[in-house]
Amino acid sequence: MTAGLPPTSEFDTQTAVTAQGEGRYAADLAAGWKVGGGLNGGYLLATLGTAVRAELAERGKPDPLVISAYYLSAATAGPAEAQVGVRRDGGRVATVAADLVQDGQTRITALATFGDLARAADDVRTTAVEPELPPLEQCVRNTDAPPEVRTMAPLMERFDMRFAPESAGWAVGAPSRRGEIAAWFRLHDDREPDPLSLLLVVDALPPVTFDLGLMGWAPTVELTAHVRARPAPGWLKVRHATRNLAGGMFEEDCEVWDSSGRLVAQARQLAMVPRGA
Amino acid sequence: MTAGLPPTSEFDTQTAVTAQGEGRYAADLAAGWKVGGGLNGGYLLATLGTAVRAELAERGKPDPLVISAYYLSAATAGPAEAQVGVRRDGGRVATVAADLVQDGQTRITALATFGDLARAADDVRTTAVEPELPPLEQCVRNTDAPPEVRTMAPLMERFDMRFAPESAGWAVGAPSRRGEIAAWFRLHDDREPDPLSLLLVVDALPPVTFDLGLMGWAPTVELTAHVRARPAPGWLKVRHATRNLAGGMFEEDCEVWDSSGRLVAQARQLAMVPRGA
The missing domain is CATH 2.40.160.210 (Acyl-CoA thioesterase, double hotdog domain)
Structure with missing residues (x-):
């Protein structure tokens, strides 16, 4: 360099x-x-x-x-x-x-x-509610994930993720079954978020189906992301949720909130339920 | 014929x-x-x-x-x-x-x-909640819309829509400002719904921005629809909501539920806030 x-x-x-x-x-x-x-x-x-x-x-x-x-x-x-x-x-x-x-x-x-x-207008009338996450030090780190998860997902080494404890039960065989995973998120080298990196962030967490006890890869059929604002520097909050697992498929909604409390991205994907689930 | x-x-x-x-x-x-x-x-x-x-x-x-x-x-x-x-x-x-x-x-x-x-799998694990709508006869008909709305939208004559009264305030200058519009829906000639007609249904209601008091046309930039099941015959329930109006744009989420109580379609669009709003 x-x-x-x-x-x-x-x-x-x-x-x-x-x-x-x-x-x-x-x-x-x-x-x-x-x-x-x-x-x-x-x-x-x-x-x-x-x-x-x-x-x-x-x-x-x-x-x-x-x-x-x-x-x-x-x-x-x-x-x-x-x-x-x-x-x-x-x-x-x-x-x-x-x-x-x-x-x-x-x-x-x-x-x-x-x-x-x-150049976007400066109106902000967000009624969505920012996820409540415990302080970083009370969350579960991705680096604490079991070895079999880390082996399946070298991806996870790229991130510093801190899961809300109620979103991390899947890692110890006790998923919450609410269909929701929420975490603090940074790139592991502290590269700050921008609109392009948000395209990564919206598909970075484990599949929300983990929280339903359906471990395994959930192939994405389609993913649409809306990037709504340039994110402020610092930690992001990312929340995945599903409300309609049916017909062998599920939708995964993702919200990304920046450190200023702004909803900077919304994404939804249609994915396949892991085989054998 | x-x-x-x-x-x-x-x-x-x-x-x-x-x-x-x-x-x-x-x-x-x-x-x-x-x-x-x-x-x-x-x-x-x-x-x-x-x-x-x-x-x-x-x-x-x-x-x-x-x-x-x-x-x-x-x-x-x-x-x-x-x-x-x-x-x-x-x-x-x-x-x-x-x-x-x-x-x-x-x-x-x-x-x-x-x-x-x-041929889809028959698993259905929907946690989304079906919208509650009053009985048809207690709802507001689209044919009761003010003349200026009907003139702007000949489209509305194609449908038999029955709005939940709390979703119809915009028609009389009193929007609820919740960012939500829900209605019973049929094609006016009683043609039964199918997966193709659902592509129409997900963009059939007035823009959800009406309920925020922002009257006017809200051009769609992008719309993605997931069709999750073949709908049963009969009335559909359609619900539009927005939770993030910002930067001159808003997302509009749409759910369509069939007469059997199944969530048959989910759609989201990114649209422009009406000018002058």
């Missing part, structure tokens, strides 16, 4: 893309984001978001406002390509189609609208 | 598409679905869904499981074309990209995963 430059975070380094021209961006997916049968969906989404930001760099629309991703096949560590096409640039916002492709297979196909959150 | 054939509903007639080959389908958008500055987004979504179903007809995947639509420009009555491309057919489900194009402009670009809800 060149002296005098700020250190580069793991997240920035490992979601980086290199322009290849004509909307194509080379990525190198890192093995540390592995979980279950592939790389974490939030990591892939943030990488794809990085390519979209690059493609829109000249247009003054750096921030994802909304992105919808369909997960078509499991990604593995190694080279991949993001392909971004602008579908409409309406001035204030631009909508793109973006694919993440690897070994000739589409891993994710997505649509997204980007804009500039710094 | 030929004697002996069942009458064809308005919904089926006006969302019908004609195959043109190579994933292209001709549609004729009907003026009766107009609201505010264009045709209703749910009507367009159902029309696009009809084209996707047609494209997948040989594959045994008749039902939308999830669809994400980005609204790029306002549609008008008249000819339009749906363009459907299969991105992946994984056996149980297929994912498509689908556009609705009119006058050379893309109105909606969408991604969707279709499957067969009749």
Whole structure:
């Protein structure tokens, strides 16, 4: 690293893309984001978001406002390509189609609208209630997770997560069965949150089905994230909940609150109930 | 109409598409679905869904499981074309990209995963609570809406909606300001609900911002709908809520419950706060 430059975070380094021209961006997916049968969906989404930001760099629309991703096949560590096409640039916002492709297979196909959150109106009329979490030191650390969970999810080493004790029962075989997991969240190297990292955060916690006693990987079919504000520095609060497990699928709602108490992202995914559950 | 054939509903007639080959389908958008500055987004979504179903007809995947639509420009009555491309057919489900194009402009670009809800697992573990609505006869009918609302929204004539009285205050200048609208819902010709018509239903009620006292058209940026079960015949209950109006945008969550008390669809959209509000 060149002296005098700020250190580069793991997240920035490992979601980086290199322009290849004509909307194509080379990525190198890192093995540390592995979980279950592939790389974490939030990591892939943030990488794809990085390519979209690059493609829109000249247009003054750096921030994802909304992105919808369909997960078509499991990604593995190694080279991949993001392909971004602008579908409409309406001035204030631009909508793109973006694919993440690897070994000739589409891993994710997505649509997204980007804009500039710094230019958003300053009205805030949030009636959603910020999750109450015990102080950090009273929470359960992800690094306390049982070895079998940590082996299945090297992903967890990327984060400093502090689970509300009532959300962590699954780790000791006593899930609350409320269908809710809430935790404090930071990247393990203290890289501060921004709109792109929020795309990772919305799919970073263990599947909410753990809290229903359904251990195992829950493949995402589709995930849509709304990024509603640039997050303040510091710890985030992340809450996952499901209210409709049926027909072999479940919805997982995610809220991300920043250290100023603002609801900065809302996401919902449709995922498959773990097999054998 | 030929004697002996069942009458064809308005919904089926006006969302019908004609195959043109190579994933292209001709549609004729009907003026009766107009609201505010264009045709209703749910009507367009159902029309696009009809084209996707047609494209997948040989594959045994008749039902939308999830669809994400980005609204790029306002549609008008008249000819339009749906363009459907299969991105992946994984056996149980297929994912498509689908556009609705009119006058050379893309109105909606969408991604969707279709499957067969009749083959879904029969587990139902819903913890969401069905909305409580007063009996039909104690509710406020959409046909009682003030003339200025009915003029702005010919759309409303397509439906038989019965609003919970506490959700209808906006119609007489006294919104509840809870950010919630709930109503009984049927198509006005009693056409029974199915997974495709649910794509209409999730965007059929007035914008939830009416209940915040923000009258006016709230353009949808993106809408994602999960269809979780084939609905039973009869009245539906539809509930819209918003909990995060901020930065000039708001999320609108929609639940649709069928007459058997099952949560059959969940949708969320990101929309723009009406101008001047």
